[in-house]
Amino acid sequence: MSAYTILVSGISDATTEQHLSDFFTFCGKITSVEYDREKHSAAIHFEKPSAAKTALMLNGGTLDGAHLTITSEHEHHDKEDGSAEGHIDQTDKPRAGIAAEYLARGYTLSDQILQRAIELDKQRGISTRFLSYIQSLDTKLGERALGPEKTISGKVQETLASATQQAKAVDEQKGITKTASDYYTRALSSPFGQKVKAFYTSTSKQVFDIHEEARRIAETQKAQGSGHGAPTEKSTGVGSAAPPISPEVQTTVTGAAAAAATTATTTPAPAAV
Numbered sequence: 001m002s003a004y005t006i007l008v009s010g011i012s013d014a015t016t017e018q019h020l021s022d023f024f025t026f027c028g029k030i031t032s033v034e035y036d037r038e039k040h041s042a043a044i045h046f047e048k049p050s051a052a053k054t055a056l057m058l059n060g061g062t063l064d065g066a067h068l069t070i071t072s073e074h075e076h077h078d079k080e081d082g083s084a085e086g087h088i089d090q091t092d093k094p095r096a097g098i099a100a101e102y103l104a105r106g107y108t109l110s111d112q113i114l115q116r117a118i119e120l121d122k123q124r125g126i127s128t129r130f131l132s133y134i135q136s137l138d139t140k141l142g143e144r145a146l147g148p149e150k151t152i153s154g155k156v157q158e159t160l161a162s163a164t165q166q167a168k169a170v171d172e173q174k175g176i177t178k179t180a181s182d183y184y185t186r187a188l189s190s191p192f193g194q195k196v197k198a199f200y201t202s203t204s205k206q207v208f209d210i211h212e213e214a215r216r217i218a219e220t221q222k223a224q225g226s227g228h229g230a231p232t233e234k235s236t237g238v239g240s241a242a243p244p245i246s247p248e249v250q251t252t253v254t255g256a257a258a259a260a261a262t263t264a265t266t267t268p269a270p271a272a273v
Helices: 017-024 049-057 095-104 111-124 128-146 160-174 183-188 193-201 207-224 256-266
Strands: 005-009 030-036 041-046 069-071
Touching: 005 049, 017 030, 017 041, 041 049, 049 069, 049 095, 049 111, 095 111, 095 193, 095 207, 111 207, 128 183, 128 193, 183 193, 183 207, 193 207
Parallel strands: none
Antiparallel strands: 005 041, 005 069, 030 041
8 A cells, every 4th residue: 555545435426436526636646546335435645745634634524425534554754855946746735725626616625624724834834836936926927917026926016906907007007917827827917916915925814814825726717718617417517626836836936935925824814804
């Protein structure tokens, strides 16, 4: 058995192996799935231990109408190489963000699971690589639209009314959100850019904030025309795991940018409304 394996029981009769893969791929890269339909159980093998740890966070989650029991014979630990460079994948993201992706795609997670995600983020902190990615993207968008040493999220944070007008003006001048295919690019360029940045760079948040981010993801996917609609009766969701990562900022941020990203961990999260 792989060292990064989780065990799933209580699986619905309607669930297929593909449904399981679709559900757990939000956690990280899956190497294999062993599904015993007669016993309503499965073993999901992950490439990284942090992916298995995220999967355990989902214990009690719902798939195809059944509440899943998710356990492991091993304790899984988060591992980070400490580098601010390199490809961003699911295991680099804060778990509150992953939980928001689940909700945005129509899966059902209880508030208890969402609180679990928040607590795990507090214990782990936000990964250096993901902080660097968000900070670099924010800076690149700001420099492109507004000039040197500007961040796009900082431009659109003042008030909702003026921010909407500013964001629209930036779009018309530079065409940022019209050409962006990446969720984070669109979100940071939106009137709620500062709020989105705080969500992904701070560990201080509430369950409400996850629901709010899930709505933003769902609305962005719908606006792009690439949403997958409501879950079918047979499956509570299929398709790709998460918003894509912008190729422009896959391997960036060292030195001052990384330091700035680290500083972002102290940014207070928006208060729940």
